[in-house]
Amino acid sequence: MEHIFEIKHTNGKKEYLAHNFFLSSDKEAKRCKLKPLRELYRRRALKISCSCTSPKVKMLIAYREKTNTYSIRTFPGKAKEHATSCFFSSGNDDTSLATDTTYEKGYVEKNGKIEVKLDSHDFKKTNTNNLKANPAKTTTTSMGKRQNTSVSSYKSSVYALTKRLVTEAWNKSILASTMDKYPAEDKNMVYKSLKGDILWKYSIGRDQLDRIFYGGGLVGQISHLEGKSKSNSAAYTILLLEEDLTAETSDKVILSLRSPKYKELREIVVPTHLYNNALSAVNNIPAPYFIGGFLTYTSSKTPPEFLSFSLIPISDYGAPIESSFERTLFNKLSAEQRKVIRPVRETIDSSWNGFIPDGLLLDTKPKTILEVFGMSQNHLAYHEKRQIKIEHFSNLNSSYNLWYWDAFNGSSPPRLPNLN
Structure with missing residues (x-):
């Protein structure tokens, strides 16, 4: 929280x-x-x-x-x-x-474009050997993310970048959806939005992300994308891991990934310590995931390999989620084709006082703030903040409705608000 x-x-x-x-x-x-x-x-x-x-x-x-x-x-x-x-x-x-700065580490926005600041070992090909020889020391943040302790506090992480991109793509696809065109279970609308509307705005070093983005085609494309990089960057990708399609060697995990655009699975390996850190960062929430990270391809005799790696748990329809309870809620909302977004930057209302809801339902009047509280009551600080959020959002009843689910006590989700 x-x-x-x-x-x-x-x-x-x-x-x-x-x-x-x-x-x-x-x-x-x-x-x-x-x-x-x-x-x-x-x-x-x-x-x-x-x-x-x-x-x-x-x-x-x-x-x-x-x-x-x-x-x-x-x-x-x-x-x-x-x-x-x-x-x-x-x-x-x-x-x-x-008041004159935006509190968002690692992002510099100018003229509609966004430059992302990452630690060099996350995306630079020249650091591959160092990464393997010296697995990063990690620390756990309040969100559970494991971050490299050498990373400047003013830089982002691959996890934060990938989550941001997936969230923007989900919101974009929802805002463009109609009753006969809603993000389907193959997540294709979300992925199309990601590739067509989102990636071009972001850059790493001198490279726009869409120019070094691997979309799940033939793996030889990865070498081509690396060759196009102006910043010696590895290729960036976001792919689907739909179930536990993994195998392990002594020091690597082999993933079977695909793009919603293709049926073929692509085998890509990730160092075991990176995979375990990423899984721990999302509290071992099971698949499906969008996988994000930078990867390189050096030989046709070996599969591509991630230099940096993140797991973004998603609903069955492609919405980013942070708990199994949220997945239950977003699956239900999507099954009923409700217009629900996850508020980020431009959709944040200053009246919320910085408390960002788990979801915002756009098809009610007024709009409905959605909150899911899942941590046990043993987490006293969490429940103190839960009460603060409920009281604050309840006081906005002229501008917003409030719907919340106390999943921590084993209750079923309350009835969803009626459509406007």
């Missing part, structure tokens, strides 16, 4: 703002939120803290007149007190979340 700022007013009022509030590109909405908070903070009428760990870490709200910028930042010398998964744990006292 999101890391949260807790804001305590001297009159006893409490309010909460998730770090993800700064994902929004709406600078004016962020300014309108922080300006009154800064004034109250200046008058010592409130205190703000980051709840990434216990005890909470005191924060400050700053204003820079020259740029008319409001920001939330950590006190000098306090960065080390934050959880390692927290944005503020980088060790730099100047780290802040501000």
